[in-house]
Amino acid sequence: MSDPLLNPADPANVFACRNLRVFVQDGDQEKEIVRGVDLTVRRGRKHALMGPNGSGKSTLAAALMGHPGYRVEGEIWLEGERVDQLEPHLRARRGMFLSFQYPVAVPGVTVANFLRASLAARRGTEIPVRAFRQELNEAFATMDIDPSFITRYLNDGFSGGEKKRLEILQMLLLKPSFSLLDETDSGLDIDALKVVSDGINLASNEQNGLLLVTHYQRILNLVQPDVVHVFMSGRLVRTGGMELVHALEERGYDWLADESAAIAEGSRA
Amino acid sequence: MAESTSTATAAATAPARPALDKDLLTRLAAAAGDDxxxxxxxxxxxxxxxxxxxxDRVRHLWRFTNPVQLLPARVAVEAASAAARQPLAATMSGAVATIDLWPGQSPVITLAPGLPAGALNVGPAAGADVLAGGASAADRELFAALNDAAWNGGVGLVVADGVTLPGPIHVRIHAVAAATLPRVTLTVGRGSEAVLLEQHLDGGPxxxxxxxxxxxxxxxxxxRHAVIQVWAAGTSGHLAVDTRAEESADVLTVFGAFGGEAxxxxLRTxxxxxxxxxxxVGVTFVASRQHGDVHTSHRHLAERTTSRIDFKAVAADQARTTYTGLIRIEDDAPHCEAFQENRNLLLSPRARADAIPELEIHNQEVSxxxxxTIAPVAEDQLFYLESRGLDRGEALGLVVAGFLENTLARLPGDARALVESxxxxxxxxxxxxQA
Structure with a gap:
């Protein structure tokens, strides 16, 4: 049998992208933020993506979800199907999920109404009120969120930690096959980090996969990724395991900068 | 004035107005059953x-809307006759009185059984005392003068002192004549409570x-008074509501404007x-090429008076919404509080909104x-909702519903239900x- 890492459509893969390039309009010029990324996430695997500020990590995550502000070249695969031409809601319905670095407030829309609409969209059917209530209560308890948040307006006036908990609560409810977690650990105190990490671990199983974007080792100690990538100047410059995380903690990113430049030269040749 | 003497300047300041004469007004009065x-x-x-x-189009009040668009070209008695053939709509459940006004006809009144005798007096015409009490400066205004002279369908409502009506009064005003000039007067007695739902419907180009x-x-x-305008496409017009609140009175005026062309x-209180x-408290929603113009005025004439305005407008397509709002606090009215908020949401790059708040504060002891605000729908809100599986339309619908929610939440049940419908x-x- 062929190596599933080479075939993006292989059923062992939950996500893959090939030669992914992401451009953003900058005045009357286009600027290339992501410069050719190949990545494959197999079922049951947790990947971490680390990189310095401004390297394009959040752009990569948003573009994979289909953010309309970017032009994207290359292939995006979700569970064996091309999704790069699909609108964001169709990617979501097929199982892609993005936990936002800065979850957006939607005043006037209650958390309950929003979650019910999202669940109906993901499952393709309306959820009976009673069953929905029960599911919601359990998820709120798991994420240690006060049930009164159910009737509050979505992310409106929430603290940073409350927003991140609600993101992972959505991950638990929507049961995505592939999750992009964009700096879900940023702005969390130790207790909240534990709750959020436990939620991520609870949502993870042998059938799904995730890509966790972060700056810090501490969430990785709690989530324990199988694969770690270093992302610099729009490219994956190194892939390894937790040992790579320790090396970055000790040495920073500079020692990888030369490799990044070398890869850039190679791609131009 | 002969036409030949009109100058360009005069034409600009004195737009065409429908001709009125003694014979016409006498026949209108007879048709309305005037004494x-x-x-x-x-x-x-x-x-x-x-x-x-x-x-005056230079002043804020009329800066955005041409009054000529709203004025009927002519007023006639015979415009009323066709209306008599219109079928009567069903009575609203729970209403203590349902009144249909057709131009040129006496009001069609349906009273709920069990209404205490003398609690509510419904008559075909307005009493002079009501108009004198609530009219204020509006009497000198063109649209008010036209209505005072030539109104062709009206009802006068009087709630006695010390009465709490058990349900709303529902008045439906059918805009079926080329010049539809309705008038409604409501007097609510000392310590009484009343809900009036005033709905403006029908119409045509x-x-x-x-x-x-x-x-x-x-x-x-x-x-509690709601004014809901849901005219048919092409209808244009001007609706004025003059309200006067005496000592310790508590008045809520709700408006919803959705229909018509211009x-x-x-709303002057x-x-x-x-x-x-x-x-x-109000909500307007304009689309296609609709033009919606709202003016509010709160004049604080007495001490310790308080007022609040919350107006939300949504404009789609090439529609336009404009708002001018005056708060005036007189020098002999200390310890007043007045708040005004107007938020506009644009659903299309070609939609337009203007807002001009005006404050005239003649007293230092006030709050x-x-x-x-005028803003398009935030793209990041839409993307967030789309990333959870909602399509673009669903996401937009949710954002707009959310935009209106805290304003609608201020409305009492009857009015909220009517506005939400x-x-x-x-x-x-x-x-x-589609929007």
């Missing part, structure tokens, strides 16, 4: 009709409406008695604030990608 006083009030307008100052409603809340009265709504409170279809068309 001698009623006819005299109409004819009194005639003396000054040509000299009534037309809206040839129809112009000049409506006038006068509400007088006596001392300690509690009045529509101006003026005078806080005339100490401790009176007025709240104006007063205002705020206005018209907001609902608009939201549905957004969800389906």
């Amino acid at each position: 001698a006083d009623g006819l005299r009030r109409r004819l009194a307008v005639l003396d000054r009709w040509e000299s009534v100052v037309a809206p 040839e129809v112009r409406v000049g409506g006038r409603t006068v509400v007088r809340a006596a001392a300690g009265a509690r009045v 529509a101006k709504l003026e 005078d806080l005339a008695g100490a401790g009176a409170h007025s709240e104006i 007063c604030s205002h705020g206005a 018209f907001v609902g279809p608009r939201l549905a068309s957004i969800r389906e990608g």
Whole structure:
């Protein structure tokens, strides 16, 4: 049998992208933020993506979800199907999920109404009120969120930690096959980090996969990724395991900068 | 004035107005069932009709809307006859009175059984005392003068002192004549409570409406008054609501403007008695090429009066919404509080909104604030919702519903239900990608 890492459509893969390039309009010029990324996430695997500020990590995550502000070249695969031409809601319905670095407030829309609409969209059917209530209560308890948040307006006036908990609560409810977690650990105190990490671990199983974007080792100690990538100047410059995380903690990113430049030269040749 | 003497300047400041004469007004009075006083009030307008100052487009109030668009070209008695054949709509459940106004006809009144005798007096015409009490400066205004002289369908409502009506009064005003000039007066007695749901419906491309409603809340009265405009496409017109709140009266004026082509709504409330409170809460929704214009005025004439305005407008396609809001606090009205908020949401790059708040504060011992925002739908909100599986239309519908929610939440049940029955279809068309 062929190596599933080479075939993006292989059923062992939950996500893959090939030669992914992401451009953003900058005045009357286009600027290339992501410069050719190949990545494959197999079922049951947790990947971490680390990189310095401004390297394009959040752009990569948003573009994979289909953010309309970017032009994207290359292939995006979700569970064996091309999704790069699909609108964001169709990617979501097929199982892609993005936990936002800065979850957006939607005043006037209650958390309950929003979650019910999202669940109906993901499952393709309306959820009976009673069953929905029960599911919601359990998820709120798991994420240690006060049930009164159910009737509050979505992310409106929430603290940073409350927003991140609600993101992972959505991950638990929507049961995505592939999750992009964009700096879900940023702005969390130790207790909240534990709750959020436990939620991520609870949502993870042998059938799904995730890509966790972060700056810090501490969430990785709690989530324990199988694969770690270093992302610099729009490219994956190194892939390894937790040992790579320790090396970055000790040495920073500079020692990888030369490799990044070398890869850039190679791609131009 | 002969036409040949008109200059360009005169034409600009004095737009065409429908011709009125004694014979016409006499026949209108007869059709409306006026008594001698009623006819005299109409004819009194005639003396000054040509000299009534037309809206000045330089001033804020009429800066965004051409009054000529809203005025009927001519007023005629015979416009009424067709209306008599219109079928009567069903009576609203729970209402203590349902009144249908057709131009040129006496009001069609359905009273609920069990209404205590003398609690509510419903008559075909307005009493002079009501108009005198609530009219304020509006009497000198063109649209008010036209309605005073030539109104062709009206009802006068009087709630006795010390009465709490067990349900709303529902008035449906059918805009079926080329010049539909309805008038509604409501007097709520001392310490009484009443809900008036005033709905403006029907219409067509040839129809112009000049409506006038006068509400007088006596001392300690509690009045809930909703004005809902859902004219058919092509209808244009001007609706004025003059309200006067006496000592410790509590008045809520709700408006919803959804229909027609060009529509101006003026809501003027005078806080005339100490401790009176007025709240104006409204929602408008304009699409295609609709033009919606809203003016509010809160005049604080007495001490310890409080007012609040919360107005939300949604504009789609190439529609335009404009708002001017005046808060005036007189020098002998200390310890007043006045707040005004206007938020506009644009659903299309070609939609437009303007907002001009005006404060005239003549007293230092007041608390007063205002705020206005005009913004397109935030792309990051849409993307967030889309990333959870909602399509673009569903996401937009949810954002717009959320935008309106905290304003709708201020409305009492009857008024909220009525407003939502018209907001609902608009939201549905957004969800389906049609707005």
